Amino acid sequence: MSRIPAFVSRLVLGTLAIAASAQAAPTCPDFAEPAAAAKVATVGGKPITRAEVDEKLGEALCAARMEHAQKIHELRTQALESLINDRLIEQAAKAAGAPDTGAWLMTQLQAAVKPVDPAAVQAFYNENQQRMGGKPFEEMQGPIAQYLDQQGKEQAYGDLLAKLREAAKVEELMAPFRLPVEAVGPASGPEKAPITLIEFADYECGYCARATETVKAVRAKYGDKIRFVFRDFPLEFHKNAAPAAIAARCAAAQGKYWEMHDALFENSQGLGAETYGRLATQLGLDMGAYMTCMGDPAQMMALQADMAAGRKAGVSGTPAFFINGIPLSGAQPVEAFTKIIDAELARKPGK
Incomplete structure (x- = not known):
């Protein structure tokens, strides 16, 4: 069987090497770790264990x-997509009576x-x-035409796969990569909502403000289907x-968390003690209780707990989102959220 053209393999997997490796199932060496109680060194006869x-x-x-597990999942997801696409093309070529899958595919694209x-x-x-480096049109005309032709074939390939997928009713069963992020902190939405959206953010972050x-x-869009939880991750x-973040927490103590939360993001480029006090006054907070709260060391400890939870989940920048544990980083468009949420709502329980 002829292989799919190189540009198609690159489109699907990024490199021909990954596409080739997906054809076989090599036995990986076992990287099992030593037991937690195993001795890994001794100092003056006293052992140091792997657990230490x-x-x-x-x-x-x-x-x-987390990074290792996520990378493995990404590679498996890419390989799965390649296998599905190959299977669809092979089945379509066979149904058309074509002996050469690659030739059939190129005929379809052309x-x-x-x-x-x-x-x-x-x-x-x-x-x-x-970007042409000063080269005249006559010199670049051929390469540009080749590039545009390839772009057209890649678009046609995507359209063909979409059509074949719909006809074949492809069902992907591989579970998405999830992280066990605790949904603790200020929350809005039903506790038993099917979707839990957790955000780690920074009130001085412009991307967070836009998000x-x-x-x-x-x-x-999703109403009671979503429970939104906000966790602090000041950079x-x-x-x-x-x-x-502490100002918002102190407003929460008086039942005004979300009002302060929104106001802080609206003033993200002008934050400071004067701003916090002004916003607290506008929200009608008891200023004595508010100022006492702002100086309470327990607030910083709670803030640090959020930061530790974020780092444990691999958060290094903001905003960082987790949709039922599925990570989504950066100020993404609404479509990026809906793609994951719709898939989660359609997913069978336990998958």
């Missing part, structure tokens, strides 16, 4: 294990792609002339982020 080493590593070990319009080549050159509108849109280089 792990304790010394602390959060770094958790982060390394039939779906119109010849490159010379006007499109000229337009591409004009729009990207600064608040996205979160509001997502919550409005070290944002000096006002931790005090702002």
Whole structure:
């Protein structure tokens, strides 16, 4: 059987090497760790165990294990997509009576792609002339036409796969990668909602401020199907982020958490003690109780617990989201959330 063209393999898996490795099932060596009680060194006759080493590593070990597990899941997901696509193409070629799968695929792509319009080549050159290194149109005309032709084939390949997937009723059963992030902290939405959306954020982070509108849109779209939990993760280089987080916590003590939360993000570029006091006054807080709370060391301890939980889950920047434990990093568009949420709502229990 002829293999799928190289550009298609690169599109699916990124490299031909990964595509080739997906064809076989090599036996991996067993990287089993020594038992926790196993001696890994002795000093003056006194043993040091693997458990002591792990304790010394602390959060770094958790982060390394999480990164390792996530990478393996990503590779398996890519390989699964490749296998599904290969199977769909093979079945379609066989149904068409084609003896050569690769040749059949190229025939389908060529039939779906119109010849490159010379006007499109000229337009591409004009729009990207600064990236052409001063080369004249006559020299770049051929490479540009080849590039546009390949782009057309890649689009046609995607369209073909989508059509074949729909007809074959593909059902992916591999469970998504999840992290055990505790949903503790200020929350909004039913406790038994099918979707738990956890956000780790920083009040001085511009991306986090913009993400608040996205979160509001997502919550409005799904209503009682979502429970939203906010956890603090002030970044070290944002000096006002931790005090702002404590200000929100102290407002929570008087039943005004979400009001302060929203106000802080609206003022994310002007945070400071004066701002916190002004917002507390506007919210009608008992200022004596509020100021006492702001100076309570317990608030910083609670804040640090949130940060530790974030680091344990691999959070290193903000905003960081977890949808039923599925990580989603950065200020993503609404569509990125809905893709995961819709899949979670459609997923069978226990999957």
